[in-house]
Amino acid sequence: MNLNLVDKHQDTLKEAVQALHERTFYARYPENPSPEVYGENADKEGRTNYKNQLNNKFTELLQQNPEAWVGQEESPYEQQPLGITYPFFSPETLVSRAEEAYHQWRKVKPAERAVLLVEALENMKQRFFDIAYATMHTTGQAYMMSFQASGPHAADRALEAVAAGYEEQTRFPESTEWEKPMGKYNLKLNKSWRAVPKGVALVIGCSTFPTWNTVPGMFASLVTGNPVIVKPHPKAVLPIAIVVAEVQKVLQENGLDPNICQLGVDANDHLITKDLAENPKIKLIDYTGGTEFGNYIESLPGKVTFTEKTGVNSIILDSMDDLDKVVQNLAFSVTLYSGQMCTAPQNFYVPETGVKVGGETVPYQEVVEKIAGAVTALVNNPKAAPHILGAIQNPATAARVKSAESVVGRQVLSTCDFENPMFSNARTCTPVIYEVDASEKESYSRELFGPVVLIIKTNDTAQSVAIAKEMAMSHGAISCGAYTTDSGIKEMIMDEMSLAGTPVSFNLTGNIYVNQNAGFSDFHVTGGNPAGNASFTNPEFVIKRFTWVGFREPALG
Amino acid sequence: MNLNLVDKHQDTLKEAVQALHERTFYARYPENPSPEVYGENADKEGRTNYKNQLNNKFTELLQQNPEAWVGQEESPYEQQPLGITYPFFSPETLVSRAEEAYHQWRKVKPAERAVLLVEALENMKQRFFDIAYATMHTTGQAYMMSFQASGPHAADRALEAVAAGYEEQTRFPESTEWEKPMGKYNLKLNKSWRAVPKGVALVIGCSTFPTWNTVPGMFASLVTGNPVIVKPHPKAVLPIAIVVAEVQKVLQENGLDPNICQLGVDANDHLITKDLAENPKIKLIDYTGGTEFGNYIESLPGKVTFTEKTGVNSIILDSMDDLDKVVQNLAFSVTLYSGQMCTAPQNFYVPETGVKVGGETVPYQEVVEKIAGAVTALVNNPKAAPHILGAIQNPATAARVKSAESVVGRQVLSTCDFENPMFSNARTCTPVIYEVDASEKESYSRELFGPVVLIIKTNDTAQSVAIAKEMAMSHGAISCGAYTTDSGIKEMIMDEMSLAGTPVSFNLTGNIYVNQNAGFSDFHVTGGNPAGNASFTNPEFVIKRFTWVGFREPALG
Structure with missing residues (x-):
């Protein structure tokens, strides 16, 4: 491999490891898509590249001899097929190529794997605008989120995984001379250790965050020496296909097998995920998506799994x-x-006795109306709303919001079709709000994916916390926002929600939101409740991908 | 708590963490049971204490209101019941007390938990001779192994787990000020993180190494804030009961609930392990024992499990x-x-073409005879043999060795009853050796616990390695010894056995043996093959016992 890469990227790697431990703000990739940062023509070129890709084969991958060309993406903004096709390979082909690549990749030293992957991320940076448009038109995210989440934020999460994996594999010495005093003599052994990668890894992507939720597992498995098969959601392939292609190019440029990182897309007429997941050669699986399939993934014997499923956030x-x-x-x-x-x-848990605002009590009903009013004002703000709402990725989500199926309770705010001024065909809907009583547990005890808010009337804050905790422990939770000016209640919330493995954001106002989540600082998903067993990026997320094996031999002399 | 403990033990803790990373020789507890180290009367007092305990209640535990007094230990040396009884508590009582203790223990800071546990280990050191005699007469180990394995080596393994757990919980800051440049202003958040213990832990002991195999999981769970229920093997309770009692005393002396660490023994008429293991409040399980029960433990939903089962060592x-x-x-x-x-x-894999010794080929048959001859010479050495062989813990082991049930192959060396000069009733047998062909795979594809050696005639070393690897991958392996003077073959063995998650000791002669395994240096079990999913003590062994949960709030000003 090109040894200059070590010189080129070792500072980045060192900085990233340090950032993991300092846990203050760190970002390698600027989140602002401005021309000053990314160049005058970057956005325009990205848009052009995206348009040129439409109705064409995606030919950037270095995987040889496809069995077919397939694709089924469509734009939530245009409700039209993208017409892009990707090379299809059978699960057997993907796994056997990965198995072959394994024996090359595992022999590359962790430090070298790490810099190769940093090089790939630096090249990915040159594609952030391509990825942004690809993300918009597969996920329905608005432009800014498409850029930030799929580009710089995803690349930072990937770098975080690379840094964590590199650190864990180099935390123990490669070898030592072990010398034990035995009284009359010293017993001397040469000891050495290897971090042995587990084997072929599968990363299963989701439709809403095709790079952000995929690259942590993908780069974590790669840095620890495992070849990866990325199986994207069939409706959101292009953003991650670009990332996989960039990784493949770096591998090939450095004399390595591009099949160390393969894209494995579903056939048009059948999904290949289960065939891949159940293949005994697959040792590691990262998964983002629904709970039912996630539970199936976790139940597969002989695999190490990392899941992010669904949750009921409060x-x-x-x-x-x-x-x-x-x-x-x-x-x-x-x-x-x-x-x-x-x-x-x-x-949203609101006590029936209302909330305290600057010492005064605001009645429950007024709080409900204020929430509804704020949503109404926001979706009716023509300058803001289109850039916030984006479009609905999956028609089923829109249907659920509109039918409000099986939600018990009084409707506080109805949804409406939202006219996106840039895309007249966009699939949209605005948030709907229902009000239910704490006693109606069935109506709020599950995730209602999409813009659905349930306001739950509780006896008091203690009950609010108890229910939020119970929901998190029974159904999972990835976030919790709490508003309190009482330090005792704050500590109680931290303590109770910590037992439910749920991070809490307190008293957020202004430009920071409970949904947001920063690489190198906020662990994403804790692994401590049914919302998922993995966390970006705690040490567990990387160390379960390899095995420490030791060797020893008497030292001569 | 007594804050002096922090001053008293922080250097020990720091040294132990450093030793984990240096991985050269380190031991806190001297393995030599000599009077110079442990005092003139230490051995005598230990023997006396053991004798005084016989036919008496074990009253050292601080657990209140036992439901009964039970015990079923017997000495493999004397084949007589010890007559010691222990307080019995129902699984429900044990779990509800642990659950209550959890909410106290989890709030003690990791650094304080660590020094409390070091204090307990220092007190355990004062009991090493009590534990040694208790171990002899429950496991059948010879005196020296009983002392070393159950005393200093176990205490060092426990210290290793404490150090690893302490390090992992303090690797990230408790809090930071996170400041993100937003262009015109900086976004400031106070962030904090807690390592949240998983909950009640169960540690299931085995009959042959009642402290050595129990204390790593026990101390790993404790240092990470989880209350522990130690469920020893019903035939080997006393050694670990002493350790649990020492932990309880330190807890109580420091104003903590002794039920943070409970002993939970089986009733005389039924085993309580499954009731405990299946209790939904039990979140962590450490297990040492047979494969079948170990697989059951690993299969329990909603638990994090750490197992050491059986293996076919080569x-x-x-x-x-x-x-x-x-x-x-x-x-x-x-x-x-x-x-x-x-x-x-x-x-033992021996090529049919023989082995090379100093450039000359020694024929296969001669190698077999030499192995048998060396065993015969050792067991017939009256000065050495009794101190090496010890006694057979379980009558089933002796029966299996004597009947050589279902071993296909030619008997090279038969077993004999060995007369122990100190204990005329000791249950003993000497190693038996069988010779089988590599083609007779069924005869060597399982663990034959006890002194059973199978010499397997292979085509060549490549086949020896291939079979050793296959055995490890299919049936597990904890150790492998290899003898080669060829550096290419050595690297091939390292590479192949590393893929089977099996550590290899090369070219051991003299006073260092493949069975031995040093704390702070040799990972015990890799977790990478069916012999077990846990390793003493890699980071995974401790970090899976807690969850990182983060909190954040806008910083004022």
């Missing part, structure tokens, strides 16, 4: 300085990407 | 400088504690 309203600022913040959180984020809040 | 004979030294070393390894070690070698 907002606990107790007391605050400024209710208007709070409801504006919450309105943004539920409207952002039309609630299609795994971190979007759903269940 | 010796690969290719080439060496001095065959006599090699066979003497191997004879010791198979004779030590009559093969009742999880690291004892079983399958």
Whole structure:
């Protein structure tokens, strides 16, 4: 391999490892898509590249001899097929090529694997605008989120996984001379250790965050020496296909087998995920998606699995300085990407006795109206709304929101078709709000994916916390927002929600939202409740991908 | 708590963490039971204490209101009941007390938990001779192994787990100020993180190494804030009961609930392990024992499990400088504690073309005879043999060795009753050796616990390695010894066995044996094959016992 890569990227790697431990703000990839940062023509070129790709084969991958060309993506903004096709390979071909590549990749030293992957991320940076348009038109995210989440934020999460994996594999010495005093003599052994990769890894992507949720597992498996098969959601292939292609190019340029990182797409007439997942050669699986399939993945014997499934995220309203600022913040959180984020809040717990605002009590009913009012104001703001709401990725989500199937309770705010001024055919809907009583547990005890808010009337904050905790422990939770000015209640919330493995954001107002989540600082998903067993990126996320094996031999002399 | 403990033990903790990373020789607890180290009367007092405990209640535990007093231990040396009884508590009582203790223990800071546990280990050191006699007369280990394995070596393994757990919980800051440049202003958040213990832990002990195999999981769970229920093997309670009592005393002295660490013994008429293991409140399980029950433990939903089951350990004979030294070393390894070690070698692979010794070929048959001869010489050495062989813990082991049930092949060496000069009633047998062909796979594809050696005639070393690897991958392996003077073959063995998650000791002769395994240096079990999913003590062994949960809030000002 090109040894200059070590010189080129070792500072980045070192910085990233340090950032993991300092856990203050760190980003390698600027989140601002401005011309000053990315160049005058970057956006335009990205748009052009995306348009040129439409109705064409995606030919960037270095995987040889496809069995067919397939594709079934369509734009939520245009409700039209993209017409892009990708090379199809049978699961057997993917796995046997990965198995072959394994024996090359595992012999590359962790430090070298790490810099190769950093090089790939630096090249991915040159594609952020291509990826942004690809993300918009597969996920329905608005432009800014498409750029940030699929580009710089994803690349930072990938770098985080590379840094964590590199650190864990180099935390113990490669070899030592072990010398034990035995009284009359010393017993001397040469000892050495190897971090042995587990084997072929599968990474199963989701339709809403095709790179952000895929690259952590993908880069974590790669840096620890495991070849990866990326199986994207059939409706969101292009963004991650670009990333896989960039990894393949770096591998080939450095004399390595590009099949160390393969794209494995579904056939048009059948899905290949189960065939891949159940293949005994697959040792590691990363999965993002629904709970039912996630539970199936976790149940597969002989695999190490990393899952992010669904959850019931909560907002606990107790007391605050400024209710208007709070409801504006919450309105943004539920409207952002039309609630299609795994971190979007759903269940809002409000005491029937109301909330305390600057010492005064605001009645329950007024709190409900303020929340609804803030959402209404936001979706009716023509300058903001289209850039926040985006479009609905899956028609089933829109249908669920519109039918409000099986939600028990009083409708506080109805959804409406939202006219996107740039895309007249966009599949959209605005947030819907229902009000239910704490006693109606069935109606709020599951994730209602999409822009659905349930306001749950509780006896008091203690009950709000108890239910939020119970929901998290029974059904999973990825985020929790709490508003309280009482330090005792704050500690109680931290303690109770920590037992439910749920991170809590307190008293967010202004430009920071409960849905947001920063690489190198916020662990994403804790692994401590049914929302998923993996966390980006704690040490567990990388160390389960390899095995420490030791060797020893008497030292001569 | 007594804050002096922090001053008293922080250097020990720091040294232990450093030792984990240096991985050269480190031991806190001297393995030599000499009067110079442990005091003139230590051994005598230990023997007296053990004798005084016989036929009496074990009253050291601080667990209140036992439901009964039970005990069923018997000495493999005397084949007599010990007559010791222990307080019995129902699984429900044990779990509800642990659950209550959890909410106290989890709030003690990791650094404080760590020094409390070091204090307990220092107090355990004062009991090493009590534990040694208790171990002899429950496991059948000889005196020296009883002392070393159950005393200093176990305490060092426990300290290793404490150090690893302490390090992992303090690797990330408790809190930071996170400041993100937003262009015109900086977004400031206070962030904090907690390592949240998983909940009630169960540690299931085995009959042959009642402390050594129990304390790593026990101390790993404790240091990470989980209350522990230790469920010893009903035939080997006393050694670990002493350790649990010492932990309880330190807890109580420091104002903590002794139920943070409970002993939970089986009733005389029924075993309580499954009731405990299946209790939904039990979140963590450490297990040492047979494969069938271990697989059941691993299959329990909603638990994090750490297992050490059985394996088929191998010796690969290719080439060496001095065959006599090699066979003497191997004879010791198979004779030590009559093969009742999880690291004892079983399958010896010898090429039919013989082995190379100093450039000359020694024929296969001569190698077999030399191995048998070395074992015969060792067991007939009256000064050495009783101190190496010990006694047979379980009558079923002796029966299996004597009947040689279902072993296909030619008997090379028969077993004999061995007369222990100190204990005329000791349950003993000497190693038995069978010879089978590589083609007779069924006869060597399982663990034959006890002093059973199978010599497997292979085509060549490549086949020896291939079979050893296959055995490890299919049936598990905890150790492998290989003898080769060829660096290419050595690298091939390292590479192949690393893929089977099996550590390899090369070219051991003299006073170091494949069965031995040093704390702070040799990972015990890799977790990478069916012999078990856990490793003493890699980071995975501790980090799976807690969840990182983060909190954040806008910073004022």
